[in-house]
Amino acid sequence: MPSKTETPSSPTGASGSAASGAQSALVELVGAKKDYPLGRTVVSALRGVDLVVRRGEFVALAGPSGSGKTTLLNLVGCVDVATAGTVRVDGHDTGRLSEKALTQLRLEALGFIFQSFNLIAVLDVFQNIEFPLLLQGKLGKGERAERVRSIVEKVGLTQQMKQRPAELSGGQRQRVAIARALVTRPRLVLADEPTANLDSETGERIIDLMRELNHTEGTTFLFSTHDPKIMTHADRVVHIADGRVLDAAAGHA
Amino acid sequence: MGTFSTLVRMAGRNLVQGGRRVVLLGMAMVLVSMLLVLLDSLAAGLEASMVNSATTLASGHVNVGGFFKVTSGTASPVVADGPKIRAIVEREVPELDYQIDRVRGWARLVSERASFWGGLLGIDVEEERGLRSVLQISEGSFDALKQPDTILLFEQQAKRLEAKVGDTLTISAPTMGGVNNTVDVRVGAIAKDVGFMSAINLFMPKATIRQLYQMKPEATGAVQLYLKNEADASGVMERLRPKLEAEGFRLMDLDPRPFWMKFDTVTGQDWVGQKLDLTTWREEVSFLLWILTGFAALRWLLLGVILLLVVVGIMNTMYMSIRERTREIGTMRAIGMSRGRVLGLFLLEALALGIGASALGAGLGVVIALSVNAAEIKIASDAFMAILMNDQVYLKLTVDNVVFAVALITGISVFAALRPARRAARMRPVGALHQVG
Ligand SMILES: Nc1ncnc2c1ncn2[C@@H]1O[C@H](COP(=O)(O)OP(=O)(O)OP(=O)(O)O)[C@@H](O)[C@H]1O
Ligand SMILES: [Mg+2]
Numbered sequence: 001m002p003s004k005t006e007t008p009s010s011p012t013g014a015s016g017s018a019a020s021g022a023q024s025a026l027v028e029l030v031g032a033k034k035d036y037p038l039g040r041t042v043v044s045a046l047r048g049v050d051l052v053v054r055r056g057e058f059v060a061l062a063g064p065s066g067s068g069k070t071t072l073l074n075l076v077g078c079v080d081v082a083t084a085g086t087v088r089v090d091g092h093d094t095g096r097l098s099e100k101a102l103t104q105l106r107l108e109a110l111g112f113i114f115q116s117f118n119l120i121a122v123l124d125v126f127q128n129i130e131f132p133l134l135l136q137g138k139l140g141k142g143e144r145a146e147r148v149r150s151i152v153e154k155v156g157l158t159q160q161m162k163q164r165p166a167e168l169s170g171g172q173r174q175r176v177a178i179a180r181a182l183v184t185r186p187r188l189v190l191a192d193e194p195t196a197n198l199d200s201e202t203g204e205r206i207i208d209l210m211r212e213l214n215h216t217e218g219t220t221f222l223f224s225t226h227d228p229k230i231m232t233h234a235d236r237v238v239h240i241a242d243g244r245v246l247d248a249a250a251g252h253a
Numbered sequence: 254m255g256t257f258s259t260l261v262r263m264a265g266r267n268l269v270q271g272g273r274r275v276v277l278l279g280m281a282m283v284l285v286s287m288l289l290v291l292l293d294s295l296a297a298g299l300e301a302s303m304v305n306s307a308t309t310l311a312s313g314h315v316n317v318g319g320f321f322k323v324t325s326g327t328a329s330p331v332v333a334d335g336p337k338i339r340a341i342v343e344r345e346v347p348e349l350d351y352q353i354d355r356v357r358g359w360a361r362l363v364s365e366r367a368s369f370w371g372g373l374l375g376i377d378v379e380e381e382r383g384l385r386s387v388l389q390i391s392e393g394s395f396d397a398l399k400q401p402d403t404i405l406l407f408e409q410q411a412k413r414l415e416a417k418v419g420d421t422l423t424i425s426a427p428t429m430g431g432v433n434n435t436v437d438v439r440v441g442a443i444a445k446d447v448g449f450m451s452a453i454n455l456f457m458p459k460a461t462i463r464q465l466y467q468m469k470p471e472a473t474g475a476v477q478l479y480l481k482n483e484a485d486a487s488g489v490m491e492r493l494r495p496k497l498e499a500e501g502f503r504l505m506d507l508d509p510r511p512f513w514m515k516f517d518t519v520t521g522q523d524w525v526g527q528k529l530d531l532t533t534w535r536e537e538v539s540f541l542l543w544i545l546t547g548f549a550a551l552r553w554l555l556l557g558v559i560l561l562l563v564v565v566g567i568m569n570t571m572y573m574s575i576r577e578r579t580r581e582i583g584t585m586r587a588i589g590m591s592r593g594r595v596l597g598l599f600l601l602e603a604l605a606l607g608i609g610a611s612a613l614g615a616g617l618g619v620v621i622a623l624s625v626n627a628a629e630i631k632i633a634s635d636a637f638m639a640i641l642m643n644d645q646v647y648l649k650l651t652v653d654n655v656v657f658a659v660a661l662i663t664g665i666s667v668f669a670a671l672r673p674a675r676r677a678a679r680m681r682p683v684g685a686l687h688q689v690g
Contacts, residue, residue, distance in 0.1 A: 079587050079682040100591070106682075107589025118584040122266035127259065134256045135589050180588070 026188055026220050027053040027076050031085035034071050034243075045071040047243035048085065053222055055187070058214045060234035061224040068243045069224035070192055076222060077110060077190045078102045090187055107135055111181030113191035113210075113223070117173040119165040119180075125152070126161045129179045136184060151179045154216075155209060171202035175209065182213055191223035195230055207233045260594070264601040271574060278566045279610045282662055285559045286614025287621070289658040291648065292555060294622045296548040298649035303538055303545070304483065309387040310450045311372075311511070312537035313353070313477025314486040315493070317342070318512050319505070319529040320519045328519040329466075330357040330512055333527050335473035338497070345496045348480045348489055353380045356462040357474025359513065360426035362404075362455060364414035371410075372513060373424070375459035375474070383479060384456075389445040393418035397441025402461050404438040407451035411443045418443060424455075426465050436465050475512070486533040494531055505530040511537045556661075563662065564669040567603055571673030575599070579680065586682035596678040603670030607663035615658045622648035 034046040045068045053059055053076075061069050074080040075087045078094050081102075087094045090109045094102060106112075111132075119128050126148055133144045152158055155175040165173055174194060181189050191210070195203030207230050214221050223234075231237050239246040268275050308314060317338050321331040332338060335354045342352055356375030361368055376384065378398045385395055388405075397403055397418075404424075406416060416422060418440050425435045438457060463470065480489060494504060505528050508515060512530065519528075535542065575582070582595060630646045 077587065103586070103589055103591050106587060110589075112584075112587050114584065116580075118580060120263070120581060120585070122263055122270060123259075127262075131259070131585075132588050134259050135591075135594070137256060 024054045025052045025088075026055045026057075026090060027051070027222065028088040029072075029075070029082075029085065030088075032072075032075060032082045032087050033084040034068075034075060034080070035083045045243055046075070046082075049240075049243070049245050051238060051245055053188075053220060055220055056214070056218055058211060058221045058233070058235045059223075060231045060237045061222060061240060062226070062231055062237050063224075063240035065226075067240045069240060071243075072240065073190050073192050073222070073224060076188075077112060078106050107132065108184070109187050111184065111186040111189040111219075113174070113177050113181050113189060113194045115193040115196045117165070117170070117177050117197070119173055119176055121165055124162050124164050125157060125168070125176050128165065128176055129183050132180060132184045147183055148179075151183050154213065155179045170198050171206065174198060174202075174206050178206070178209060178213070182217065182219060185217065186219065188220045188222065191221065193224050193226065195225065195227060200227070200229065203227065203230060204233075256594070260598050260601055261605070264598060264605050267574070267578075267602055268606055271570070274570055274573065275606065278570050279606060281566060282563060282607070282610035282666070283614035283617065285562060286611040286658050286662045287618040288555065288614075289559065289661070290615050290618025290650075290655055291622060292548075292552055293654040293658065294618070294648040294650045296545070296552060297651055297654060298647040299548060300545060301649045302647060303541060304534060305387065306447050306450050307534045307538040308479070308483070309383045310447060310454050311374075312532070312534040313475075314480045314483050314534055315478040315490045316475050316532045316534075316537065317478070317493070317497070317529055318357070318475030318532065319527060320515070321527050322519070322522075322525045325523050325525055326520060328516055330359075330474050330516075331468065332473050332475060332529065333469075334471055335476060336471055337500075338476045338529075341496060341500055342476060342478060342493070345493060346478060346480075346489055348482065348485045350479045350481045351380070351382060352476060352478050353377070354473040354476045356459045356468070356472070357512070358426060358462050358466060360424050360465070362410075362414070363423045363425060364416050364420070366415040367413055369410075369413060371453045371455040373426075373462050373465075374454055374456050375462035376456055377459055387447060390442050391445050393440070393442035395442055395444075398456065398458055400439075400441065401458055402436065402438050403441035403457060404461075405442045405444060405456040406440055407444055407446050407454075409446050409452055410455070411440070416440050424461075424465060434465050434467070436461060483534075486535075490531050490533055497529060497531075503528045507531070507536075509536045509539045511540060514540070559662070560665055563665045567606075567666050567669035568673055571599065571603070571670050572676075574602075575673055575677045575680075578677075582677055582680050583682050586680065592678040595680075596674045599674035599677050600667055600670055603666045603674070604663065607666030608659070610666075611659040611662035614662070615655050618658070619650060619655060622650050 029049050029051040032046055032049045033044070035042040035044050049072060061072065063069050071080075075082050075094070076089060078089060078097075081087070081095050089105065092105060094105075097105065120131065123131065129148045129152065130144055133139055133147060139147065152161060155178055157172060157175055157179070160168060160172060165176065168176065194210070195206055198206060210221055210223070211233055213219055225231060317332070318330065319332045320328045321333055322328050339352060339354065342349065353376070356373075358373030358375070359370065360373055361370050376398065378396060388395060391408060395405070398405055404422065406414070411417065414422065420440045421437050422440065423435055423437055425433055427433055438461060459473070462468070463472065478489065480486060498504060503526075508518070508530070512532070515530070585595065625646055625648055
């Protein structure tokens with residue numbers, strides 16, 4: 001199975017040696033397994049995944065339905081923990097963290113973009129984007145407004161600041177979601193099929209926007225997709241099938 | 254700070270988004286708070302009327318009455334040495350506002366048209382401060398009772414006797430010796446009814462009653478203590494008992510009945526001479542306390558129903574709302590909202606609903622109570638008039654009762670939201686990522 005496996009553009013400029021690669025690894029999965037209990041049996045959603053995502057990478061996760069993409073993103077996103085193996089995110093072994101610490105890690109280091117946008121219906125665009133900053137509680141009112149305004153400008157929604165999600169198109173909602181994911185300047189943004197609910201043209205524009213933010217902000221992206229056209233935008237495509245990563249090299253040509 | 258105001262805003266908007274379900278629940282809570290305020294103010298009004306009637310017509314806050322038995326088979330409501338007791342009270346009760354003493358009797362009042370038995374109360378107009386302020390004289394003047402052989406009638410009594418100011422009536426009473434004594438009295442004043450007890454109480458100068466029963470000038474019926482704070486009554490009574498015993502008085506055991514119900518008991522007892530009987534106003538109107546008890550029971554019943562209604566309503570609404578908002582909760586958790594804040598968000602919703610609905614309900618209750626009072630609705634039925642001890646519907650609003658209603662409803666709604674909110678807080682963020690369809 002052919003795949004596009006470019007050398008990632010690392011912010012440290014390092015390339016080649018396994019040692020420096022490991023150093024700049026933002027995400028590292030070693031033998032990660034995930035079983036779901038299903039009645040009396042168990043479903044093995046991931047059957048031992050080894051994967052490294054380096055800082056600054058723009059990585060696509062491809063595979064058929066039920067292959068384990070969402071499960072893998074859940075583990076990396078610290079919303080679930082592996083049944084076996086280790087998942088290291090930003091230097092933390094997630095299996096060893098408490099629920100509280102996982103929440104904190106999600107808040108401080110990660111951003112999420114969802115397939116169906118998942119904005120908070122009762123908050124307007126500005127408030128939705130400001131929400132993670134409020135949860136962090138690190139910035140004052142003025143600084144928060146400044147942050148929100150600059151990211152809103154980047155996603156091109158300056159005119160829609162006071163609108164509620166229900167008043168926006170799908171593409172606009174996903175832009176809000178992107179802005180919300182990026183406003184805290186996370187090290188890693190995870191996106192589970194971010195374009196699946198959009199028409200292909202809008203989907204491509206969304207990916208372009210993500211790519212652009214990947215360049216300008218240096219944010220690492222890991223997103224899943226079914227769409228081959230979307231995959232072409234990635235630095236690297238990780239293929240997954242039946243709970244296993246097909247490209248064993250996981251990054252190196 | 255910023256987070257909190259955003260949570261408040263979200264809670265408020267979520268309630269608005271809740272639509273008909275929330276509106277119905279809110280309306281029920283408004284209604285229930287309103288009822289609570291009205292019932293409490295009715296009970297408070299009733300109690301106030303009772304205290305008022307009781308403590309001006311028939312009792313002080315604390316009373317030192319008693320019986321004198323010439324032979325063991327008789328009993329008179331007489332305290333032989335009034336001035337001595339008053340001196341002890343003066344010395345031992347710093348809570349005292351003022352004290353009076355009244356001569357007691359039980360006699361038939363006769364006009365040319367009709368007659369009835371009543372409780373005679375011999376008073377000194379000069380010292381009856383409370384009575385003067387409570388009585389509304391519709392004919393004649395209270396000060397007319399400074400003259401000897403006069404009487405004050407209540408309107409219902411005057412109507413029964415077909416008497417007016419200036420008319421002469423006859424009082425006829427059996428004396429200690431067993432003979433019937435009579436004395437003629439002139440109607441000096443007619444006063445508006447003060448509830449139920451104005452049917453049987455007959456006020457006249459002390460001297461007239463003493464003359465009727467041939468009592469000594471220092472003899473009286475009961476010393477009545479009015480305290481600065483009515484709530485101190487029981488405490489003062491308990492303290493006064495040993496003091497009086499130390500002064501050589503014999504005391505009757507505490508008997509929670511009005512004095513006129515104790516005659517049979519005392520007559521049957523095997524002692525002679527003087528015994529004092531200490532009571533508070535509650536004992537003197539104890540035969541009416543079942544009304545207060547009934548109201549209290551009704552109130553507890555209502556509180557129970559309210560509790561159930563609000564708890565079930567809130568829990569049901571919350572669980573439904575949580576089910577509908579599973580994805581939103583998962584999203585907020587994924588983004589990094591802590592369990593505590595999710596819990597807080599749902600509790601805030603219950604708090605907002607509780608405060609909003611109960612404040613509105615209590616406000617409505619206050620408005621209704623004020624309009625009912627302003628309308629001066631006369632009670633048509635004599636039975637109800639007797640029960641309510643007032644000739645018109647009176648709802649006594651107190652800040653305490655209004656605050657209680659709001660706090661109770663709000664507290665219950667937050668309490669009921671605890672379990673659903675905890676379930677929401679325990680929801681896993683995974684739910685947000687696993688897409689449906
Ligand atoms: N909560 C769960 N309980 C039981 N089984 C689950 C659960 N979540 C996922 N699975 C199973 O794990 C396997 C991997 O599911 P996953 O959602 O990760 O696949 P996916 O690649 O994201 O699929 P899709 O492209 O349809 O989103 C599937 O067989 C799925 O049925
Ligand atoms: Mg999936």
